[in-house]
Amino acid sequence: MKNKIKVGVFGAYRGKTMIDVLAYHPNAQLVAVCDKYRPLLDEAGKLADKAGIKVALYDNFEDFYNHDMDAVVLANYATEHATYAIRLLKSGRHILSEVLPCETMAQAVELIEAVEESGKVYAYAENYCYMDQTFEMWRRYKNGDIGEVTYAEGEYIHDCSSIWPNITYGDRDHWRNRMYSTYYCTHSIGPMITITGQRPVKVVGFETAPMSEMYDLGHPGGISAGIEIITFENGAIAKSVHGQLKREPGSINYEIYGKKGMMETERFDATRINVYIEGEELCVGELKNYAPEKYVAAQLASNSGVGGHNGSDFYATHFFIEKILGNSEGYEYSIDVYQAIDMGICGILAYRSILNGNVPVKVPNLRNKEERDAFRNDNACTTKSIAGDQLLPLSSYGEKDIPEEVYDRVRQKWLDGQA
Numbered sequence: 001m002k003n004k005i006k007v008g009v010f011g012a013y014r015g016k017t018m019i020d021v022l023a024y025h026p027n028a029q030l031v032a033v034c035d036k037y038r039p040l041l042d043e044a045g046k047l048a049d050k051a052g053i054k055v056a057l058y059d060n061f062e063d064f065y066n067h068d069m070d071a072v073v074l075a076n077y078a079t080e081h082a083t084y085a086i087r088l089l090k091s092g093r094h095i096l097s098e099v100l101p102c103e104t105m106a107q108a109v110e111l112i113e114a115v116e117e118s119g120k121v122y123a124y125a126e127n128y129c130y131m132d133q134t135f136e137m138w139r140r141y142k143n144g145d146i147g148e149v150t151y152a153e154g155e156y157i158h159d160c161s162s163i164w165p166n167i168t169y170g171d172r173d174h175w176r177n178r179m180y181s182t183y184y185c186t187h188s189i190g191p192m193i194t195i196t197g198q199r200p201v202k203v204v205g206f207e208t209a210p211m212s213e214m215y216d217l218g219h220p221g222g223i224s225a226g227i228e229i230i231t232f233e234n235g236a237i238a239k240s241v242h243g244q245l246k247r248e249p250g251s252i253n254y255e256i257y258g259k260k261g262m263m264e265t266e267r268f269d270a271t272r273i274n275v276y277i278e279g280e281e282l283c284v285g286e287l288k289n290y291a292p293e294k295y296v297a298a299q300l301a302s303n304s305g306v307g308g309h310n311g312s313d314f315y316a317t318h319f320f321i322e323k324i325l326g327n328s329e330g331y332e333y334s335i336d337v338y339q340a341i342d343m344g345i346c347g348i349l350a351y352r353s354i355l356n357g358n359v360p361v362k363v364p365n366l367r368n369k370e371e372r373d374a375f376r377n378d379n380a381c382t383t384k385s386i387a388g389d390q391l392l393p394l395s396s397y398g399e400k401d402i403p404e405e406v407y408d409r410v411r412q413k414w415l416d417g418q419a
C-alpha cells in the first residue's frame with residue numbers, strides 16, 4: 001500500500017477547508033482533528049464518517065499533540081501559529097500554517113531557526129497566491145511575459161463588521177479584537193511576492209481613521225484599513241491595502257506592472273484577468289482579457305470539490321503534501337518559511353512605521369543569520385502575555401474602554417445565530 005502522509009488539523013473552523021481536502025487526497029490520510037469547540041469536532045466527525053475514514057477527535061491540544069501523525073495543519077488563532085509551529089517542528093512534524101506566520105519579530109527568527117534545525121517542511125497556506133487569477137499571473141511573470149516588475153498593487157478589502165459576532169464570539173481577548181490595522185497583511189502582499197519572486201527591503205505604513213461601529217462590536221481600536229508601501233529588492237514599489245473599508249462585494253484585486261507590460265485582475269469579474277504586452281513600438285501593444293484555466297493538478301483540484309476563494313483553497317494543502325513527498329510541484333509552489341516571513345513582517349514593521357509618524361522601516365532579510373540577533377528579544381505586539389513591557393496600542397488613534405455589556409451583546413448575537 002502507498003505510504004500516505006498522516007496529517008492532523010488543529011482548529012476546525014477555517015480548518016474545515018483543509019479537512020475537506022485531506023479527507024479525499026490520494027497521498028494524505030487525515031488522522032486527527034483538534035478543537036475545543038465541540039460542535040466543530042462533531043462536524044469533523046460527520047465528515048470523516050461520510051468519507052469512510054477513521055479520525056480521532058480531540059478537544060485539547062496535549063492529547064492531539066501525542067497522536068501519531070507526520071504533519072499538522074495549524075488553523076488555530078492567527079497570532080498563535082508560530083508558537084505551536086515551533087513546538088511541533090521540534091517534535092518532528094511537518095507544518096502547514098494558516099495566516100499569519102508569526103506575531104512578533106522574535107517569533108519570526110525563532111520559527112525560521114526551528115525550520116532550519118528540524119529539516120521538516122514548513123509551508124504557508126497563503127491561499128490568495130493560488131487563486132485562478134493570481135496563479136496565472138505567477139505563471140506568466142515566470143514566463144517573462146511582462147518583464148521585470150516596476151510597480152504592483154495588492155488589495156484585500158473585506159468589511160467584516162456584519163460577521164464580527166460570528167468570528168469573535170463576544171470574546172474580549174479574541175485575536176481579531178486585539179488585531180491592529182496592518183497585521184492581517186498577507187492576502188494583499190502575498191501574491192505580489194510569489195508572482196514576482198521579489199523580497200521586501202523597506203516598508204512605510206498607514207492606517208485609515210477608526211470605524212465607530214467596530215468599537216460597538218468590541219474592537220477597542222475601532223480597526224479600519226491598513227496600508228503598506230513596500231520597496232522591493234530591485235527597487236520596484238508595491239502598495240498593499242487591506243481590511244475594513246466600505247464596499248460590497250469586498251475586493252480582491254492585484255496589479256503587476258513590468259518593463260514590457262502589465263497584468264491585473266478584472267476588478268468586477270473575479271474569474272478574469274487583463275494582460276497588456278508592449279510590442280516593438282513604444283506604447284503600442286496587445287491587451288487581452290481572459291478567464292485563466294487551472295494549469296497544475298487541475299483534475300485533482302476539481303475532484304476535491306474544494307474551490308473556495310477563487311479556486312485557491314485546494315492548493316496550499318496539496319502543495320504541502322507534495323513537498324513532504326519530495327515531488328517537484330510541491331517544491332515549486334509551496335510557500336516556504338522565508339517567503340512567509342517576508343510577507344508577514346511587512347505588516348508588523350508597517351505598524352511601527354505608523355506609530356512613529358509613517359517613517360520608512362527597513363525589512364530585514366532573516367535568511368541571513370547575522371541579521372537575526374537584533375530581533376531575538378523583539379516581542380512588541382498587542383497581546384499582553386507575549387509583549388510584556390513592549391505592549392503596543394491597538395491603534396495610532398488611541399483605544400477606547402469597551403464595557404463588558406458590549407461583549408455580552410455581541411456574544412448573544414453569535415449565540416442567536418447558532419440556534
Ligand SMILES: NC(=O)c1ccc[n+]([C@@H]2O[C@H](COP(=O)([O-])OP(=O)(O)OC[C@H]3O[C@@H](n4cnc5c(N)ncnc54)[C@H](O)[C@@H]3O)[C@@H](O)[C@H]2O)c1
Pocket residue numbers: 010011012013014015034035036037040059060061075076077078079098099100125126127167309
Ligand atoms: N486563508 C483564508 O482565506 C482564511 C480565512 C479565514 C480564516 N483564516 C485563518 O484561519 C485561522 C483560524 O481562523 P478562524 O476564522 O477559523 O477563526 P478562529 O481563529 O476564531 O478559530 C480558531 C479555531 O481554533 C480553535 N482553537 C484555538 N486554540 C485552541 C486550543 N488551544 N485548543 C483547542 N482549540 C483551539 C478555536 O476553538 C477555533 O475553533 C486564523 O489563522 C485565520 O487567520 C484564513
